[in-house]
Ligand SMILES: O=C(O)CCC(=O)C(=O)O
């Protein structure tokens with residue numbers, strides 16, 4: 163159950179990057195700290211993360227992608243936006259202001275680099291979760307190797323966190339290893355364009371007039387590890403229904419529990435509702451100006467990079483208590499996708 167928290171806990175994961183490995187005591191302490199955070203808030207900031215790229219590098223890569231010409235991005239568009247394209251799950255989705263202007267975002271998604279060989283649970287589904295990645299031409303975007311490295315590092319970090327969660331639940335550290343067979347984790351570059359609005363700046367956090375660019379939801383998978391830039395806007399709901407801001411902390415990652423892990427933990431961990439306020443035009447203009455050191459830069463809005471740590475499509479998700487039925491992850495995630503605007507078929511009935 164979430165509590166009446168008023169800020170997100172900060173968890174120092176420095177031991178995970180120690181050159182000689184972490185001591186047993188450090189791992190036990192970290193495991194307990196993560197348990198407490200995920201059992202009460204479902205969210206935490208991780209600091210001193212063992213990743214080789216700085217925030218500046220990650221956000222520069224993202225900005226480089228989103229400032230590509232529209233026609234180059236649309237070459238990567240998923241089939242629901244371009245009927246002659248074959249990619250259904252990996253690639254680009256444009257902003258969809260006609261469908262939902264409280265979900266105004268564009269994104270680019272990549273999955274595992276190695277081919278996945280297990281059979282799909284739903285071969286006739288319009289989404290092929292195991293399809294290969296799709297990339298801009300290397301002559302216009304050279305950051306593919308960095309994004310692949312970031313993906314690999316985030317998968318390793320998330321796997322280490324999962325081992326700590328296993329021990330915190332009284333299980334062996336490798337208890338969840340079968341979940342990660344043919345893992346379908348997704349690295350998503352997200353851009354929320356700035357929106358002209360008087361309601362999205364500071365003020366009451368519970369106003370009905372709050373302008374959103376990502377509606378309240380829980381994430382579907384095991385854990386989400388989020389890079390967010392300094393624009394701000396992420397909010398997390400506590401047990402009284404109050405929206406608590408999760409402001410930028412330099413070089414931190416925001417981590418949260420997904421539906422799968424809440425179920426697996428037998429309800430001990432919470433998959434907490436969160437949302438993103440629309441970036442205000444003036445606020446983001448100055449943020450981008452600062453980031454690029456030039457006042458005339460085109461306002462870009464919020465940039466974030468969630469990494470959705472997910473199991474394989476055929477993973478049987480069941481509680482560590484062993485007292486409930488199981489769900490097949492592929493079926494769970496497909497049902498969930500029906501609720502997300504970026505997976506709606508823009509061209510349906512055309
Ligand atoms: O941009 C963010 O801060 C959050 C994105 C998010 O919650 C999601 O994509 O699931």
Ligand SMILES: [Fe+2]
Nearest residue numbers: 379380381436
């Ligand atoms: Fe989310």
